[in-house]
Each structure stands twice: as C-alpha cells, then as structure tokens.
Amino acid sequence: MKQVVIATKNKGKAKDFEALFTPLGFEVVTMFDVAPNLEIEETGTTFEENAILKAETLASTLGKIVIADDSGLAVDALGGEPGVYSARYAGDHDDGANIVKVIEKLRGVPDSERTARFCCALAIAGPNIETKTVFGTCEGVILHEKQGTNGFGYDPIFFVPSLGCSMAELTPDEKGKISHRGNAIRKLAMELPNILK
Numbered sequence: 396m397k398q399v400v401i402a403t404k405n406k407g408k409a410k411d412f413e414a415l416f417t418p419l420g421f422e423v424v425t426m427f428d429v430a431p432n433l434e435i436e437e438t439g440t441t442f443e444e445n446a447i448l449k450a451e452t453l454a455s456t457l458g459k460i461v462i463a464d465d466s467g468l469a470v471d472a473l474g475g476e477p478g479v480y481s482a483r484y485a486g487d488h489d490d491g492a493n494i495v496k497v498i499e500k501l502r503g504v505p506d507s508e509r510t511a512r513f514c515c516a517l518a519i520a521g522p523n524i525e526t527k528t529v530f531g532t533c534e535g536v537i538l539h540e541k542q543g544t545n546g547f548g549y550d551p552i553f554f555v556p557s558l559g560c561s562m563a564e565l566t567p568d569e570k571g572k573i574s575h576r577g578n579a580i581r582k583l584a585m586e587l588p589n590i591l592k
C-alpha cells in the first residue's frame with residue numbers, strides 16, 4: 396500500500412486521517428513511526444504558518460513529501476479564541492481542561508450566540524514540490540456540557556446542527572464526511588495521486 400506521512404503526534408488526528416486516507420488507498424504514517432523525538436515549535440500566528448512549519452521541518456528531516464495539519468476551534472463570542480492556541484488553551488494538550496475553560500468563558504451566553512467553527516490548514520511540502528496549503532472549516536455550536544465519547548479535543552462540546560448531534564457522537568467515517576479536516580483533504584485529494592507516488 397502507498398504511504399502518506401503526516402507530521403503529527405496527535406493520536407486523535409491520526410485516527411481521523413486513517414478514516415480519510417484508507418479509502419483513497421494510502422496507509423497513514425505519523426511522527427510516532429518516523430521521527431518520534433523531533434519537536435517542532437509552533438511559533439506561527441496563523442493555522443497556515445504552523446502547518447507549513449510542521450510540513451517543511453519534517454519533510455527536510457526525512458527527505459520525503461509530508462503533509463501537516465494545524466487546526467483548532469474558533470468561537471465567535473470569544474473573538475475567535477482559542478484559535479491557533481486550541482491545543483494549549485488551558486493546559487498543554489489537556490483536552491478536559493481546555494473544554495472546561497471554553498464552557499466557563501461561555502457561561503451565560505445564549506445558544507444563538509454560541510456559534511463556532513473548526514478550522515484546518517493542511518500543508519504539503521517536500522523535495523521537488525512547491526509547498527502548498529489548503530483550508531477547511533466546519534460550522535457548529537458550543538454545547539453547555541460534554542456529549543459523546545468519540546473523537547478528541549473539543550469534539551464532545553461541538554454540536555453539528557446539520558446532523559443534530561455532537562462531533563463526539565460520530566464515527567471517524569461520519570466525522571470525516573463533514574469535518575474541517577475532511578473538507579480540507581477533499582481540496583487536496585485530486586492532486587494527491589500525482590504527488591504521492
């Protein structure tokens with residue numbers, strides 16, 4: 396099976412990518428497999444900048460084509476927070492604490508003003524190609540408490556109005572059909588067979 400290298404150490408993202416890439420005929424390989432000790436500091440101020448940083452760093456380390464994902468939650472009533480700081484909003488990769496912080500900050504905000512979106516920038520970089528980025532989003536509403544146990548990050552408090560359930564109540568396949576990550580990959584999919592040989 397052809398392989399696609401993703402510059403991530405997030406197991407939840409890796410699961411999302413497996414659901415998205417397996418039907419396209421690719422096996423997903425992550426930093427846990429190819430560069431477990433490499434730390435890439437996310438110093439960018441936009442999703443695109445961080446995605447490019449991660450993709451280009453791992454691509455030059457491996458000498459291979461790599462895809463990176465920088466993503467997060469933007470809540471309208473919080474002026475777009477947590478945004479690029481989603482993973483480290485209340486504690487470094489502490490999904491439980493991050494969720495509590497968002498719920499606390501939105502205490503008293505009515506449902507009609509709890510709109511939010513997940514954002515995902517994907518960057519593809521490597522030898523002999525020009526780095527390219529695509530962007531995907533998914534619209535939702537922030538719940539008052541957790542609902543569902545699938546997914547990762549903020550999925551349990553992200554209600555998807557079109558499906559009438561939270562992101563954490565979807566299987567990885569169902570999430571991929573509507574998610575920011577799925578929407579971004581669909582923008583790259585046409586070109587992937589030519590790039591990832």
Ligand SMILES: O=c1[nH]c(=O)c2ncn([C@@H]3O[C@H](COP(=O)(O)OP(=O)(O)OP(=O)(O)O)[C@@H](O)[C@H]3O)c2[nH]1
Pocket residue numbers: 402403404405408437464465466467468481482488493513546547548549550551553574576
């Ligand atoms: O509920 C969620 N469902 C999602 O589908 C999703 N996608 C992103 N996020 C949040 O945004 C951070 C990304 O930050 P991020 O792009 O820096 O990734 P990360 O640090 O977790 O891993 P890496 O890929 O950088 O190794 C994550 O940790 C999560 O908090 C999500 N939350």
Ligand SMILES: [Mg+2]
Pocket residue numbers: 437482
């Ligand atoms: Mg990160």
